[in-house]
Each structure stands twice: as C-alpha cells, then as structure tokens.
Amino acid sequence: MKISIQQQDFDLGAEVKAISGNPKIGAVASFIGLVREVEMTLEHYPGMTERAIGKIVEEAKARWQVMDCTVIHRYGALKPNDQIVLVAVASSHRGDAFAACQFIMDYLKTQAPFWKKEQAAGGARWVEAKDSDDKAAERWK
C-alpha cells in the first residue's frame, strides 16, 4: 500500500505498473482528480492527512478484496488541469477494484484534512464543502 501526500506531480502509468506485479491481480481501477477552471492552493494537516487516508484504505481492504492500493494527494499551488489526487486499486476482479476505488474517493472527500483556496476574479476564496460529498459518503454506510 502506498499513501503519499506531496507537492510534486505523479504519473498514473508508473503508479499502476507499480501495483500490478502480482500474478493474482486481474483488475486495476483508478481515479484522477484534476483542477477545474481556477488556480488554487491546497492546505493540509500534516500527519493527519496520512493517518486519515490510511484509515480509509484499511476500511476498503476490510470490505473488498484489495491486493494493493496507491493514494497520492498533492498540496500547494495548482493550476487548471493539474492533477490533484490519484486513487488506484488492484484486485483479482473488477467488482472489488471499482467499488474500493470509488469508496476511497468518496470517503477522502469528507474525511481527509485538505482545504482548497481558489483564485477568483474578486480575490482568493475558500471553497465550501458540498452536501453532495456528504451524501456520496453516506451511501457506503
């Protein structure tokens, strides 16, 4: 399992390759979150970010067959179309891989201590958390 909170960009192909080695793996599902339209800065709570994502991954492993998993989340200054987050899950079968990947993302959106500050025309403003994110996490309960 790999969890990395970092400023630098990541390469999906390389990360997928790194978790695909086990011959029992038949499926790798991945998600990339990108910056949409605005410049932004991401703040985070060092220590808690790794811990919170670690707990989410452990829960995914308890619920589905997860043979390997990588979560990378960037912080700092990002521009439109920059990659923000990667979740990649390797399983024997696609049902587990797809479900675990979506679960991890839905929980990360409500549990991982990051905060986005967007550059808008009138100045910088903190993004507000969305009800739809809470609802997305709820459906896994």
Place this chain on the structure above:
Amino acid sequence: MKVKVLYFASIREKLGRNAEEIDLPSGVATIASLRSHLRARGGAWAEALADGKLLRAAVNQDMSQPSAAIKGGDEVAFFPPVTGG
C-alpha cells in the same frame, strides 16, 4: 495540563495564528467545552468559533465529535469541513 491547539484554513486566517499551547482549565475536558472556552476570548474568537459555525475537530489526528474527551498532552485541531480530493 497543556494541550496543543492547531487551526487550519479560514479559521487560521480569522484568528491570525496556526497553533498555540493552552492550559486546560479544570472543567474543560471535551472538544465542545474547549471551543466554548476559546470563544469566551471574544472578538475574532467569538466569531470564528461561534455556535452556528459548522466546524470540524480532531483529537490526536483523529476526526472527533464535540463530545470527544481531551486531556493534557493531546493535540487538538479546529478546522472547516474538508474540501480535498
């Protein structure tokens, strides 16, 4: 008995600080009571930590409810609902 209190994002900006050490008064043993205690400072504190404001808290880096217990040596953090991903 001291606790370390951390502030993030818009809370940090409103309060003008990202961390402080606080002597826990007797009777302050939960997140909720710590929040009230800090609110009582008035000014930016009363506003940023107002009852109606939707805030989250963590104790020793675990997301916690207002009723969660805190004790000397703990690391407590107050922050807005998260917006990562």
